[in-house]
Amino acid sequence: MGELTRDQALQKLRKNEKLDRADLRGIDLSRASMPGAALSRADLEGANLEAVVLRKATLKNASLREAYLVGSDLQEANLENADLEGAKLDRANLSRANLARANLDGASLAGANLSGALLSFAQVSAANLTGADLRHAVLTHANFEESALGAVKAMEADMRAVNLRGAILTKADFTGAKVAGLIGTGAPLGDVLVAWLDTSEAGDGTGRITNGEIPGLLSGLRRPAAAATAPASRRYFGRGDVLKNATLDFDGGARVEIDSLFENCAINVGDGTELVIGEAGVLADCTISGAGMITVHGHFFERESPGIVGPRELVVSSGGAVVASVLQNDSLTRFAFERGSRLRVKIVK
Amino acid sequence: MSEKKTLIEEGTELKGTLTSTCPIVVQGRVEGELSGPSVEVADSGVLSGKAKVTELRSRGEIAGEFDAKVVELSGRVRDKTIIRAESLEVSLRRSEGRIEMVFGDCELAVGDAPDKAKAVAAARGNGHGRGKPAAEPEQQPPAQDQNGVQ
Numbered sequence: 001m002g003e004l005t006r007d008q009a010l011q012k013l014r015k016n017e018k019l020d021r022a023d024l025r026g027i028d029l030s031r032a033s034m035p036g037a038a039l040s041r042a043d044l045e046g047a048n049l050e051a052v053v054l055r056k057a058t059l060k061n062a063s064l065r066e067a068y069l070v071g072s073d074l075q076e077a078n079l080e081n082a083d084l085e086g087a088k089l090d091r092a093n094l095s096r097a098n099l100a101r102a103n104l105d106g107a108s109l110a111g112a113n114l115s116g117a118l119l120s121f122a123q124v125s126a127a128n129l130t131g132a133d134l135r136h137a138v139l140t141h142a143n144f145e146e147s148a149l150g151a152v153k154a155m156e157a158d159m160r161a162v163n164l165r166g167a168i169l170t171k172a173d174f175t176g177a178k179v180a181g182l183i184g185t186g187a188p189l190g191d192v193l194v195a196w197l198d199t200s201e202a203g204d205g206t207g208r209i210t211n212g213e214i215p216g217l218l219s220g221l222r223r224p225a226a227a228a229t230a231p232a233s234r235r236y237f238g239r240g241d242v243l244k245n246a247t248l249d250f251d252g253g254a255r256v257e258i259d260s261l262f263e264n265c266a267i268n269v270g271d272g273t274e275l276v277i278g279e280a281g282v283l284a285d286c287t288i289s290g291a292g293m294i295t296v297h298g299h300f301f302e303r304e305s306p307g308i309v310g311p312r313e314l315v316v317s318s319g320g321a322v323v324a325s326v327l328q329n330d331s332l333t334r335f336a337f338e339r340g341s342r343l344r345v346k347i348v349k
Numbered sequence: 350m351s352e353k354k355t356l357i358e359e360g361t362e363l364k365g366t367l368t369s370t371c372p373i374v375v376q377g378r379v380e381g382e383l384s385g386p387s388v389e390v391a392d393s394g395v396l397s398g399k400a401k402v403t404e405l406r407s408r409g410e411i412a413g414e415f416d417a418k419v420v421e422l423s424g425r426v427r428d429k430t431i432i433r434a435e436s437l438e439v440s441l442r443r444s445e446g447r448i449e450m451v452f453g454d455c456e457l458a459v460g461d462a463p464d465k466a467k468a469v470a471a472a473r474g475n476g477h478g479r480g481k482p483a484a485e486p487e488q489q490p491p492a493q494d495q496n497g498v499q
Contacts, residue, residue, distance in 0.1 A: 242473070261472035282472035284465055299468040321463035328452070335450060337439040342460035347452045349428075 006032075013037050030068075158203055169218060178203035184220020192218065195272045195293065195312065196253055210253040210272035237262075239280045250275070250292075262286050264303060272312070279319060291329055296320035296341075306348060316341040355385070359393045373402075375409065392424065405434075412453075420459075428453035435460060 003023040004012070010032055012019060018038035025043050030050040037057040044064045051071040058078045066086045074094045081101045089109045096116040104124045115135045125145040134154035139162050146166040154174045161181035169185060173193040180201045194214050200207030209217065233254035237243065241260035250256050252270030259278035264285045269275055269292035277283060281298035286307065288294060293313040299321045300307070307324035308314065311333050316322050318340030325346040326333065337343065355369040361377035369385035375394035383396070387404035390396045394409035405417040412427035420434040430453065437459040439450050 261469060263469070280472065282468045284469050299463060299465075299472075301463070301465045301468075321460075321468070323463050323465070332451060335439055335452060337437050337457075337459070339436045339438045340460070341437065342463045343437065343457045344462060345457045345459075347455050347457070349452075349454055 010034075160201075160203060164218065165220075174218070179217060180207070182217065182220075184218055186220055189215050189219050194218070208253040208255075208272075210270070237281075257281075258283065259298075266303075277320070296322055300324060305346070316343065357394075359391075390424065397427070423450055425451045426453055426455050428455070430455040431458070432456070433458045 004027065006028055009019065009022070009024060009027060009029065013034050019042055020038055020040045022039070022042045024047055026046045027044065028048040029052055030048045031052065033053040034057060035053055035055040037054060039062050040058050040060045042059070042062045044062060044067050047064070047067045049067055049069045049072055052069065053073045054077050055073050055075045056077060057074070059082050060078050060080045061082060062079070063083045064087050065083050067084070067088070069087055069089045069092050072089070072092045074092055074097050077094070077097045079097055079099045079102050082099070083103045084107050085103050086106045087104070087108070089107055089112050091111045092109070093113045094117050095113045097114070098118045099122050100118050100120045102119070102122045104122055104127050106126050107124070108128045109132050110128050111131045112129070113133045114137050115133045117137045119142045120138055120140045122139075122142045124147055125143055127144070127147045129152055130148050131151045134152050134157050136156050137154065138158045140158055141161045143163045144167050145163055148168045149172050150168050150170040152172045154172065154177055156176040157174065158178045159174070159182055160178050163183040164185050165183055166187075167185050169189055169192050171191055171193060174197060175193070175195045176198065178198045178200070180199055180203065192214070196208050196210045197214055197217065198205050198207055199209055199217070233251055235250065235254065235256045237258045237260040239259045242263070243260060243265055244263045245265070246262075247266045247268070249268045250270060250273050252272050254270065255274045255276075256269070257276045257278055258281040260281060262283045265283065267275070267286065267288045269288065269290035271291045273290065273292040275288065275292045275294045277294075277296045277298040277300060279297045283300045285301060285303040287303055287309070288307070288311070289309040291310055291312045294308065294311050295315045295317065297317045297320050300323070302308070302324035305325040306327040308326045310327060310329045312329050313334045314326060315336040316338065318338040320338075321342040323344040325348055327348050353371045355367070355371045355373045357363055357373070357375045357377045357379055359376040362380070363377070364380045366382045367373065367379065371385065372387040372389065373383065373385045374389045374391065375396050376391045377393070378395045379398070381398045383398065383400040383402070385402055387406070388396065388400055388402045390407035390409040390411060392408045396407070396409070397412040399414045401416045403417060404419045405415055406421045408424045410425045410427060412430050414431045416433045418435045420432060420437045422437070422439050426432070432455065437457065
């Protein structure tokens with residue numbers, strides 16, 4: 001056991017004393033509130049820190065091997081280079097925490113909140129992150145070999161140069177993640193939920209790939225097409241322009257924004273194409289077909305029913321208006337309607 | 350003091366007409382007509398039939414015909430459902446990869462009817478004064494064709 005008891009440790013913290021380098025092995029600090037605690041290089045191996053509040057605490061280079069941190073609050077904590085091997089962090093809140101170069105090998109992080117966290121160069125092999133929230137996390141050069149990443153939400157995470165060899169990705173959502181230099185799983189993927197990925201080296205969104213190429217990239221079994229690193233196709237139709245009786249086809253992964261007036265037009269979009277009808281955009285007597293992601297800030301009026309066919313996503317913002325029948329995508333369309341949107345919509349399966 | 354609510358608990362099935370002056374919370378199953386200031390359908394709740402309320406919030410399952418000022422949905426809307434509302438809110442949320450909101454075949458009439466003629470005229474006006482040629486004015490479509498969903 002360590003040199004301090006629970007009461008002694010908490011008393012020191014209450015007096016704002018630092019516990020840097022303290023020997024706290026095996027201590028029971030469960031449910032204690034210690035926001036902002038100074039615990040750099042502290043030895044907390046095997047400690048019981050269940051539901052502890054260590055928000056904004058400094059745990060840089062601390063040893064938390066095999067520590068029990070289930071349900072703990074570590075928001076914005078500094079765990080840089082900390083040793084968390086085998087630690088139990090299920091449902092812990094690590095939002096915006098610094099875990100750069102931390103050792104999380106064999107750790108359990110099921111359902112943990114790691115949104116916005118920094119895990120660059122972290123070791124996370126053979127770890128369980130099932131259902132964890134990794135949205136907007138920075139994971140560059142992290143090693144997730146043999147880890148369970150099923151059902152993780154890693155939308156718009158920075159996964160450049162991440163190692164996923166042997167990882168399980170079933171039902172994971174990496175939509176919008178930056179993946180240049182990523183090392184794939186080395187095995188066929190299960191069911192992953194990814195609309196598009198950014199393969200640009202700078203991670204600036206200019207290298208979009210969509211459905212067909214995603215499994216190959218995440219598995220590492222097939223390189224993405226050469227075009228994958230080319231800038232995503234972008235189209236903008238400006239205010240004041242009028243387009244009539246036209247048929248427009250946009251490849252998967254393109255981004256199309258319309259602030260013009262389209263009349264009697266047919267728009268065909270590829271998988272994952274983002275089609276945005278801007279505030280000034282009006283599509284009158286038009287049709288939109290394909291598994292795109294449609295956002296309506298302006299107006300859409302169908303030509304014939306169904307006027308919108310098979311979208312993956314249909315979002316109508318507070319200023320948007322849609323008059324149409326919507327034939328849902330085979331895997332069901334995701335709908336979002338903001339308060340203030342005006343709708344005369346028939347949804348058909 | 351907490352607000353009084355009419356609660357249909359999980360495991361309870363109610364068939365018929367329910368009128369309440371209190372907010373109604375449906376955790377069980379209600380089949381029939383319902384009216385009150387507000388209805389909240391919990392995750393476990395099923396409401397089928399007709400409801401005329403000020404506010405309808407559902408995380409459960411609804412089917413039938415609903416008239417409300419404010420509607421918030423995040424559960425399931427079954428086939429043959431009609432929702433008429435001044436405002437509707439459906440969030441694009443996903444948990445563990447599944448779709449949070451599932452729509453069956455249904456009709457949504459929300460807010461004022463969008464006016465196609467007005468929108469087209471405004472869009473034509475957008476080009477004026479910006480060096481772009483304004484399009485030729487065209488004959489407007491007949492009023493009865495403007496807003497109907499086929």
